[in-house]
Amino acid sequence: MQTNPFDDDKLHEECGIFGIFGTSDAAANTVLGLHALQHRGQEAAGIVAYNEGRFNSHRALGHVAPNFSSEKVIRELPGDSAIGHVRYSTSGGTLLRNVQPIYADLELGGIALAHNGNLTNARHIRDELVAKGSIFQSTMDTEVITHLVALSRKTTVVDRVVDALKQVEGAYALVALTPKKLIGVRDPWGVRPLVLGNLKGAPILASETCALDIMGADFVRDVEPGELIVIDAEGIHSHHPFPPVQRRFCIFEYIYFARPDSQVEGLSVYESRKRIGAELARLNPVDADVVIPVPDSGVPAAIGYAAESKIPFELGIIRNHYVGRTFIEPTDQIRHLGVKLKHNANRAYIEGKRVILVDDSIVRGTTSTKIVEMVRDAGAKEVHMRIASPPTTHSCFYGVDTPERGKLLAATHTIEEMTKFIKADSLAFLDMAGLYRAMGKPARDPLKPAFCDACFSGDYPIGLTDEVNRGTRGPRQLTLLAETA
Numbered sequence: 001m002q003t004n005p006f007d008d009d010k011l012h013e014e015c016g017i018f019g020i021f022g023t024s025d026a027a028a029n030t031v032l033g034l035h036a037l038q039h040r041g042q043e044a045a046g047i048v049a050y051n052e053g054r055f056n057s058h059r060a061l062g063h064v065a066p067n068f069s070s071e072k073v074i075r076e077l078p079g080d081s082a083i084g085h086v087r088y089s090t091s092g093g094t095l096l097r098n099v100q101p102i103y104a105d106l107e108l109g110g111i112a113l114a115h116n117g118n119l120t121n122a123r124h125i126r127d128e129l130v131a132k133g134s135i136f137q138s139t140m141d142t143e144v145i146t147h148l149v150a151l152s153r154k155t156t157v158v159d160r161v162v163d164a165l166k167q168v169e170g171a172y173a174l175v176a177l178t179p180k181k182l183i184g185v186r187d188p189w190g191v192r193p194l195v196l197g198n199l200k201g202a203p204i205l206a207s208e209t210c211a212l213d214i215m216g217a218d219f220v221r222d223v224e225p226g227e228l229i230v231i232d233a234e235g236i237h238s239h240h241p242f243p244p245v246q247r248r249f250c251i252f253e254y255i256y257f258a259r260p261d262s263q264v265e266g267l268s269v270y271e272s273r274k275r276i277g278a279e280l281a282r283l284n285p286v287d288a289d290v291v292i293p294v295p296d297s298g299v300p301a302a303i304g305y306a307a308e309s310k311i312p313f314e315l316g317i318i319r320n321h322y323v324g325r326t327f328i329e330p331t332d333q334i335r336h337l338g339v340k341l342k343h344n345a346n347r348a349y350i351e352g353k354r355v356i357l358v359d360d361s362i363v364r365g366t367t368s369t370k371i372v373e374m375v376r377d378a379g380a381k382e383v384h385m386r387i388a389s390p391p392t393t394h395s396c397f398y399g400v401d402t403p404e405r406g407k408l409l410a411a412t413h414t415i416e417e418m419t420k421f422i423k424a425d426s427l428a429f430l431d432m433a434g435l436y437r438a439m440g441k442p443a444r445d446p447l448k449p450a451f452c453d454a455c456f457s458g459d460y461p462i463g464l465t466d467e468v469n470r471g472t473r474g475p476r477q478l479t480l481l482a483e484t485a
């Protein structure tokens with residue numbers, strides 16, 4: 001879900017979604033699910049529950065815990081089906097009207113919708129609809145879906161949803177709630193995750209398996225790319241309404257975004273990160289005394305690196321968990337401060353040592369620069385930075401928060417320049433071949449890559465209409481669009 005499609009200062013969204021059907025504690029379980037998905041979005045949270053002809057909702061800015069812990073809130077969300085959403089964004093659009101789930105009263109009844117991902121032609125559709133007189137309530141890309149559902153002339157809600165989704169382009173995992181149905185759907189490429197679970201007979205849809213674990217629900221299976229699941233009193237029905245395309249799950253979910261205790265598309269995120277770390281050690285060895293992760297995201301990769309290199313692993317940097325993610329900070333100045341607030345050197349394990357620092361990625365370079373400085377200040381003899389992903393050279397338009405290209409350190413600097421920038425003794429990244437090996441996949445086939453790795457390759461599998469219209473995409477992307485059309 002991306003807000004403010006009119007804002008040229010690109011906005012960045014990641015989100016978590018949850019839905020449950022057929023249990024008296026639907027809202028309470030949704031709160032639990034959203035707690036587990038909090039890492040996917042900390043800016044806002046919302047729940048819509050359906051009860052006896054009425055949809056009730058509670059939406060709030062901020063974390064799940066302070067907004068959804070009171071009994072009163074749960075009591076006001078009665079019913080045996082509910083959906084929820086956690087949202088993350090970095091600038092603008094931080095308004096209650098932009099908090100999901102979105103709700104709309106339509107010809108065939110009410111529908112609530114929660115979206116993870118980002119639509120790449122939302123602005124285009126919105127402009128067309130506004131020109132014809134549509135009135136939008138929010139600045140979210142997701143709202144175009146409700147408008148398209150409203151305008152569809154198909155005879156059932158499910159067919160109208162399909163009709164709407166056939167007109168949008170981009171990445172989406174969606175859950176929708178109607179009076180009689182819970183619907184879950186992934187875009188044909190399956191860029192964002194969605195799993196099906198079961199809590200004592202009540203079906204669940206959630207972004208990640210950790211949202212099932214928290215309530216003791218069973219994992220049933222991943223929702224397939226392009227699959228639309230309809231859950232109603234009769235059971236679970238699977239549909240495949242879109243023409244099949246090459247599956248392109250977001251590889252960055254494994255590298256950074258998903259929680260390490262989640263199973264995503266059949267793979268453990270934690271195991272994948274450890275294997276990535278081991279590949280990184282094989283590809284970029286260096287003589288050193290200690291391997292130290294940049295917590296938390298660098299920890300599993302550092303464990304893999306240490307095991308492979310046989311260099312001791314230590315928690316040489318301690319993270320303060322009560323400060324939000326660095327990326328949340330809205331200005332560069334505060335972002336710098338955030339990094340200092342967040343991490344502290346564990347001096348005894350650093351002083352006089354040759355240190356290998358492992359982090360999952362370098363985006364703007366802020367974190368690496370600060371951490372290298374902190375480790376040097378703590379007395380490290382040498383600081384070698386190892387990054388558990390290829391250089392992030394391209395923005396994500398499919399729902400991961402990356403800034404515009406000009407702000408990506410790797411888009412504008414060579415590795416040598418980046419090493420100087422972060423003031424490390426050495427800097428090395430995993431390469432694409434190592435990344436695919438770590439994921440247990442054959443070598444990357446440029447014509448049919450197994451993942452969406454656009455942030456590393458610039459190979460965008462799904463059309464970027466709004467970017468092209470904005471003139472920010474060059475001829476290469478236009479060619480790619482033509483290829484995927």
Ligand code: AMP
Pocket residue numbers: 256294297298325326327359360361362363364365366367368400401402
């Ligand atoms: P930067 O400081 O701008 O180089 O960002 C890199 C740091 O941010 C790394 O420590 C990552 O763990 C973290 N990171 C990378 N990608 C994201 C993202 N999409 N959202 C939030 N944090 C991220």
